[in-house]
Every structure is written in C-alpha cells, then in structure tokens.
Amino acid sequence: MAIDFSALVERANAALEAPEQHSIIGARDGQSPRFDVYHAPFSVCSHKVRAVLVEKQIPFTSHDIRMNLVAHDAPCPDNYKPGYVRLRLQAAAGGALVHGFTGQSSVASEGLDPCVVPTLADREKEQVVVDSAKICTYLDQETDGTPLIPADLADAIAAQIALIDEAPHVGILYGASPSGDQRPERVAAGLSGVHDRKIKHLQALIAAHSDAPDLIAAYTAKIAKEKSAKSFIQEADTMVDAHARMKDHVIALDNQLKTHDGPWAMGEAYTMADIMWSVSLFRLKWIGLGRLWEDGDSAPRVNAYTARAFSRPAFQKSVINWPKSTPPSKHIEDTAPYAQALHETWRAIAARKAS
Numbered sequence: 438m439a440i441d442f443s444a445l446v447e448r449a450n451a452a453l454e455a456p457e458q459h460s461i462i463g464a465r466d467g468q469s470p471r472f473d474v475y476h477a478p479f480s481v482c483s484h485k486v487r488a489v490l491v492e493k494q495i496p497f498t499s500h501d502i503r504m505n506l507v508a509h510d511a512p513c514p515d516n517y518k519p520g521y522v523r524l525r526l527q528a529a530a531g532g533a534l535v536h537g538f539t540g541q542s543s544v545a546s547e548g549l550d551p552c553v554v555p556t557l558a559d560r561e562k563e564q565v566v567v568d569s570a571k572i573c574t575y576l577d578q579e580t581d582g583t584p585l586i587p588a589d590l591a592d593a594i595a596a597q598i599a600l601i602d603e604a605p606h607v608g609i610l611y612g613a614s615p616s617g618d619q620r621p622e623r624v625a626a627g628l629s630g631v632h633d634r635k636i637k638h639l640q641a642l643i644a645a646h647s648d649a650p651d652l653i654a655a656y657t658a659k660i661a662k663e664k665s666a667k668s669f670i671q672e673a674d675t676m677v678d679a680h681a682r683m684k685d686h687v688i689a690l691d692n693q694l695k696t697h698d699g700p701w702a703m704g705e706a707y708t709m710a711d712i713m714w715s716v717s718l719f720r721l722k723w724i725g726l727g728r729l730w731e732d733g734d735s736a737p738r739v740n741a742y743t744a745r746a747f748s749r750p751a752f753q754k755s756v757i758n759w760p761k762s763t764p765p766s767k768h769i770e771d772t773a774p775y776a777q778a779l780h781e782t783w784r785a786i787a788a789r790k791a792s
C-alpha cells in the first residue's frame with residue numbers, strides 16, 4: 438500500500454504537543470515551506486542543518502524536538518515518539534539500524550539511529566532525509582543560491598565532512614575526560630545517568646507498543662546503542678582515546694588551512710566544509726577544548742579561523758544565538774570580537790580580488 442506522505446508528516450508533527458514547537462521560518466507571508474525540519478536547539482547535528490538553512494536563507498517549517506536529556510524526571514523525549522520514529526524509518530530503506538557506539542554519531546560507522554535528530558521531510562519530493570551530512574548536502578543540491586558544495590570542490594569537501602562526522606563529539610559530551618572534567622557544570626551534572634534514563638523510556642515504549650514490530654525493532658536497536666554508549670563513557674581508555682582523537686581532528690584542519698592562503702577551509706570561498714568545521718569547533722570551545730588551538734602554538738591557523746568562523750552572521754544566528762542552543766559555559770566569552778575578525782577577513786578578500 439502506498440504511504441500517504443503528508444499523513445506521515447502530520448503524525449510526526451502531532452507528537453510534538455506544544456504549539457510553540459512548530460514555527461515557519463523565512464517564508465513569505467502565507468507560503469508553506471517545502472521542507473519540514475525536526476531539530477533540537479542544543480544538538481550539534483541540528484546545528485549543522487540550521488547553519489545551512491540560515492546561510493542559504495531556505496524557508497522551512499521548524500519542529501523543535503524536546504530531547505529531554507538533562508532533567509532527571511523529564512517526560513519521554515519527542516524523538517522517541519512513534520510518529521517521529523516512523524517518519525525516520527522511512528529513510529532506513531532496509532539499511533542497518535544502529536548497532537553500537539564509538540563516540541561519534543555517523544551513520545557510516547554506527548548504523549541508522551531511528552530515535553535522534555535531525556530529520557528533514559521534503560514535501561515536494563515526498564522524501565525523508567536523515568543524517569545531518571546527508572541533509573545538508575541534500576538542501577544544498579535542492580535549492581538555489583551560491584552552492585555550498587561547488588562541483589569542482591565536491592570530493593574535497595566530502596572528505597572534510599567525513600572527517601568531522603568521525604569526530605567523537607557525542608562521546609566527549611556524555612562522558613567526562615579522565616584527566617579532568619571541563620564540561621559546563623550544569624550540563625555535566627544533568628547528563629549523569631542519562632543512558633539509564635533513555636533506556637527506561639525506551640523499555641516503556643516497547644511495552645506500550647508490543648503489537649508494532651517496526652517500533653520494537655527501532656527501540657531495541659536504540660537500547661543496544663545506549664548500553665554500548667554507557668560502557669563507552671565509563672571506560673577511562675575509550676575516553677582518553679576520544680580526547681586524543683579530538684586533538685588530531687583540530688590538527689587536521691590546521692593542516693588543511695596550511696594548503697592555501699585563503700580564509701576558509703577550502704580557500705577563498707565559504708563552503709559546506711566551513712559550516713561543519715564551525716559547528717564542530719564551537720562545540721569544542723563550549724565544552725572546554727578551545728585550548729586545542731587557543732594556546733596559539735598547537736594549531737595557529739585554526740585559532741585565527743575560529744575568529745572568522747564564529748562571527749559569520751548566519752552561524753551566529755543559527756547556532757550561537759539560536760534560542761537555547763548554547764547553554765551557559767564558562768568557556769564562552771563575549772562573541773563580539775569575532776565580528777571584528779570577520780570584517781577584517783572580508784576586507785582582505787576584497788583587497789585580494791581588486792589587486
């Protein structure tokens with residue numbers, strides 16, 4: 438039986454109960470956007486998608502997913518609700534569901550997690566797209582405006598996107614570094630015991646939907662991932678390794694910046710690689726790992742790059758200043774100096790072009 442795409446989307450939307458969770462962004466009066474975007478303010482994967490939407494000024498219907506990770510007595514996360522999970526399962530297309538946890542969140546390494554954000558529903562093509570890297574690429578291809586992935590740089594940009602996808606962002610958020618926990622205190626405290634809370638919600642959902650094999654498969658896969666994630670953050674060795682990988686990650690960008698004189702990852706043009714790097718580096722700074730470049734010696738080019746990247750107006754709007762996107766962190770100071778750095782970059786580019 439053919440699936441009624443709008444009904445599928447409406448069922449996912451109905452699961453998000455508060456009216457303020459739904460809003461239309463950037464559309465002309467009365468126009469219904471083509472894209473429905475399910476995202477969470479604080480989620481690093483959602484940051485990537487929002488940064489593309491705002492950078493390219495793509496209108497969208499925003500669905501604010503409440504992940505309820507931090508509060509100890511929080512209700513069931515929206516991203517576990519049947520309507521939303523069934524929307525994501527459309528994109529699974531028989532591929533492997535999530536089967537473990539390596540600290541990163543890439544579908545290539547972990548399989549598809551049916552219970553996470555972000556998700557994109559394209560009402561025009563009646564297609565659901567999951568995985569932030571795929572969503573960002575899809576949005577770029579399907580919309581007008583200066584491409585973030587120009588054809589001549591596509592392979593090089595894909596390599597940068599893969600590098601960022603492989604960075605263990607999730608691992609270092611959920612777990613403490615054995616050499617000292619620098620994470621913002623309130624978030625670190627709120628995340629303690631998070632895996633057990635997630636598993637409890639998922640078990641309750643299995644019990645409530647015992648007649649739905651698709652949901653049982655989805656929730657069972659998610660429980661396996663969360664059990665594996667719990668062990669990951671409890672092991673000192675894996676956490677030490679995750680932090681070492683982040684150091685290499687920053688150095689990889691420094692090496693990339695060394696290959697040219699331009700201000701951005703690929704040279705003169707701001708591309709998808711910059712969206713991804715900006716999100717990744719801002720999260721590292723927020724979490725207390727800005728020292729990987731801020732000492733001025735370890736990754737000097739990254740140090741200058743972050744000043745430009747964090748001051749990009751679309752990045753500020755979609756990530757830094759998006760409501761509830763950046764919980765207080767002792768590692769984030771006033772962002773005003775970034776604006777000055779960007780201004781200087783624009784001036785330098787204009788001067789190079791003129792000469």
Ligand SMILES: N[C@@H](CCC(=O)N[C@@H](CS)C(=O)NCC(=O)O)C(=O)O
Pocket residue numbers: 480481482483504514516542543544550552553554555567568569570607635
């Ligand atoms: N590969 C996926 C990973 C998505 C993912 O791990 N999302 C996290 C937030 S960044 C999430 O929704 N976590 C909630 C949970 O696991 O309960 C992507 O890039 O979209």
